[in-house]
Amino acid sequence: MEKEEIKLNPAITRELGLKLLYQMILIRRFEEKSAELYTKEKIRGFLHLYIGEEAVAVGTMHSLTDEDNILSTYREHGHALARGLDPGSIMAEMYGKQEGCSMGRGGSMHLFDASKRFFGGNAIVGGHLPMAVGMALASKKQGLNNITSCFFGEGAIAEGEFHESMNLAALWGVPVLFLCENNLYGMGTALRFSHSVQDLEKKGAAYGVESAKTNGMDVLEVKNAVEKAIAYIKSTGKPYFLVCNTYRFRAHSMFDAQLYREKTEVDEWKKRDPILTFSNQLLQNELISRDDIDTIENKVSAEIQKAVDFAEAGTFEPVEDLKKFVYSP
Amino acid sequence: MIEFTMPSLGADMEDGTLVEWRVKSGDFVKRGDIIADVDTQKGLIEIEVFDEGTINELIVKEGEKVPVGTVMAIIIPVGEKVSAKKKSRIKKEPIKEMVKEGSIKVDDRLKVSPLAKKIAEEKGIDLSAIKGSGPEGSIIKKDIDLAAAKKAESHVEVTGGKKEIAAKGLRTAIASAMSKSNREIPHFYLETRIDMTKALNWLREWNKERELKDRLLAVVLLIKATAKAIKEVPSVNAFWENGLQLKNAINIGFAVSLRKGGVVIPAIPEADKKSLNQLMDLLNDLIPRARALQLRSSELSESTITISNIGEGSTDKVFGVIYPPQVAILGFGNIVEEAWAEDGKLSARPVVHVTLAADHRAIDGYLGSRFLMALKRNLQKPEAL
Amino acid sequence: MKDEEIKATILKLLQEIAPDIDPEELGMDDNIREVFGIDSFDFLQLIIGIDKEFGITTPEADYGKITTLRSLIAYVKATK
């Protein structure tokens, strides 16, 4: 890895490098702390960690604007953090506290923040795809020039709703970015056991949707690919299907013996850890120094401790409020 | 030092079996290292450590199954003191079981519609006497209206009987209270004789200056003297309901006997705060209504202590049975002329025998006698009542 | 006022005080209070009745003189 001399394109400044690196490390440490707190029973329910896929969230969110809509899946902490949701409000949400970003009502799989146009994690595989098409449809009808980006894994591509949504989006010509995080495993089923055609990006052609794939382990490649996609959407008003090939270093969720894959495969992919590779690139191009990395690590651990303290200090909603949020007042 | 515990990997994970340690004591571990393999219902899972330090002691042995949270190893942290955070388990409230099991059982009870049952209760109609004309022979509103109408016509000969019914009801009520009292309350009895000379002389003087309708009876003096004695020994004025409960209001129950048998005990509320005239007015109101069985249930249920006073007609002494949950009953016998020895001289004096029956769970002999002595003293100074 | 009238009035008063008594039971020389179980409260009502019917306020000292029907009738005739 060290030997390869990777020339960065000149557009990468020190400041951008530090920002992207900071966000990826923040996600990584946040997920590690979540795992720890889960084993200590502070976080319950399902917990799906994003470790290994940081480059996709950071690369994508960097290119989206505040007006763009985002719909995510249950493996959403990386998306939420990269989108700018406050780490404390996410941690409090996983503690089930009412100070959480969804008032404690949603938990790890259902983070919401209307102010950031973050329309939640959806725990039904592919369930949010039709909604993304609808939101883009509304933008088109109201003449807004924002786009709607929805994240999903390669497992969702086998759902009927993927087919219906791609067709509707193409048919109606609406500005939606279908962003697939292909981490090779739909829970315990490897790609080759669920898809007749494994080059997933090829599926877009069937609907006349512009499609591409990119290296989901490299934040800059993801950033460039997403910028290309957004430019296409903005200029044509048409949907775009981008497949980011990436890999999750951890189990599907906390209680998973990972019988479906070999440890050697995991170690192999770890060599392409998005944080390691990117920090090496920045170091080799003298954009940052080792100290910069230490400063980032210290700032991140302080930020995470603050988030945990915020969650610990949070309060539980009184049970009398149980029936709130079913209908509008 | 840091306790490394069996982690919880899922809400439904109860325990785990340590299959293999990846470290031995003395090894240094850093955050994220895999230090053990644990077998669970989902399969073998690598367990990571979240703290840095050297393994001091491996407590759980390989092959051992332990519940989540069990301390498996001790780690000595690097340099800085890491406060061993107390693990606060989130208390799992049991989900309230809302479902009531309905059991279908064949019900051979009287079939009455809810509406019919309600009206029957309101109009005091005995359901057992009615034949139902509703579905499955159930008694319905029409049947009740019919019965009520029949009852109205025959109102005349029924009223005479109303008292019988009431009296019969009274008898059963007294019987159950008395048997409960005997069953549960360990009675003990104290007795004394009180010279009523001063009291009766004062009474005569008092009545002389007043018109007939303002005349006082001796019993009024007895009631007021009792109330004052209670203030000195409050524990006689209490209830026993799994433990002594002192009552601050002194409501003296006044036994009114009915000529045809039975006794009704209206309460004189806060007798200690009433003047002698007020007590007399109360008796003028309560006694006739008691005899006509027209007392409201609230007037019958608030006594905190009872005075029994067998119509002064007959016996000299009366030993009462306490009315639960009260703890004492005072019995005044007839005021009779008796020999009275004092300062070596013998004379005839009007004397009343007073008995105290008390609940030994609540009061003991010493307090009982102090109460009777206070009563005796009060009756020697009638002007102060 | 003849004896018979006074007797009838007295028995009427007693009937009001104790509705469930039977006047025939009372002999002229029987102790009224004992036969009818009249307590001090009822006796006071009787005295008030006598006052209302005959205008006589019987002092407590004279209670002893009117324990039987005969003595009561005589007392009323004498005092009226």
Place this chain on the structure above:
Amino acid sequence: MTDKTTLKITYREALKQGMHEALITNDKVFLMGEDVGRYGGAFAVSKGFLEEFGEDRIMDVPLSESGFVGAGIGAALAGMRPIVEVMTVNFSLLALDQIINNAATLLHMSGGQINVPVVIRMNSGIGNQLAAQHSHSWEPFYAHIPGLKIVSAGTHEDARGMLLTALESPDPVVIFEYTSLLNMESEIPSSSGAVDIDKAKIRREGKDLSIITYGPGVYKALAAAEILASSGIDVEIIDLRVLNPIDNETIINSVAKTHKVLIVEEAWRSVSISSEIISRIMENAFFSLDAPVERLCGIEVPIPYPKHLEDASIPQKQDIVDSALKMIQND
């Protein structure tokens, strides 16, 4: 003085007028559904709309119920007011995941941040021998879901006015319309417009028996009432109109007056709306009951094709008359 003139109109026409008024008054409103545009609507309710409002506001959609219902929900999330027409309730089963896991649930999961102001119209019920897959009555299932407001347009007045009020609601509303009523004519005030979607309605005052019903049961019960009146029986008819949340008060007051209840619905008997109404009467009006509550419901069989069997599988007017007579004569 309100305009006293009335309008003789079919149920279909009433639906059309309601939707037309909605499209005119608010440009955020648009209609999306299968064959609503070029075909003029499977039941011709939106005939002529495409020509008048254009493709942008009258959207024909492919046969992707989950897809387009989900898209309708998404459009509602992002500022539009879509009327999503699911041709019949029978096809809505494919979109239940979107309706229940997204529309009914987003407000709660987001801790009150996200509203889903979508209106979903579905044609429902039995009639014209469409056999088992095309004759479902799913009101009880939808009425079970907290987060959805479920209304049943059993009269021309409601067919004309419910949609307008539903489009004002910040929360998702599902409107059941009925195939068997489409061609039926009735009188409604020509000034009629939006109606409330919160309360039940007493369609006929009476004192001997409360008949509680909804949907096609309303007109059948009213017809039965005329026959019963001729034999001196004065029934009160309650049109539930709102199946979730249910208007307890109107029910309880009526039971307190008549002391006897007959419930009429076309859905299958077990775990139905009548099951819920009986529970609420038992919980809140037990001591007003002078007889057990009776009910006439759909026979628990997939709806058969042949007419005589189809008719026998749901309560008809004569069944209502017979039951009422039995309940009253018994008294």
